[in-house]
Amino acid sequence: AQSVTQLDSQVPVFEEAPVELRCNYSSSVSVYLFWYVQYPNQGLQLLLKYLSGSTLVKGINGFEAEFNKSQTSFHLRKPSVHISDTAEYFCAVMGIGGGSQGNLIFGKGTKLSVKP
């Protein structure tokens, strides 16, 4: 089975500052990793994903994340945030192969609040 821990439930930051949202996962098999974003009063949408290859993946709106297998982490970063980045961000993991594939497990989310 897989699990996801998002260490920060809320992250306040000023506009144009850098931000890192932390995500750690647990799995006994190889994984795919994802970040989803939920803007206020909207549905969730995929921000970026890691399936294989380069451990640094880039997503929409200038976000990027780095897969670190030894630390079982997949932290999300943006060098300069905008007011419009205010949203809730969810990290998710899917085990590869066996009975766990297809089951996408989400963390509890991190609310990013960007202040002017």
Next chain:
Amino acid sequence: GAGVSQSPSNKVTEKGKDVELRCDPISGHTALYWYRQSLGQGLEFLIYFQGNSAPDKSGLPSDRFSAERTGGSVSTLTIQRTQQEDSAVYLCASSFNYDTGELFFGEGSRLTVL
């Protein structure tokens, strides 16, 4: 339609009543998922369907919860004898295939049990 459609968007019911929540996935998507989103609890996996395979029901919290998917398309999540702790937003998502992790979410059905 172009996206995942869920109905009703809001449902208020009395404790003990049964409710049905409907999901229309994106056309051509073979995988369909149900999640529950409660305040401070993130997204809790409930069940997923892939094509004609047996669904993965491992996330259903009790036998009061059930789901079916007819004709590989529309899905209905049924909650029998609702309890106050069932109050949450129920999210449906679909995916072109079950092993991609790229889910397209509907806007959810907000259930309030009085």
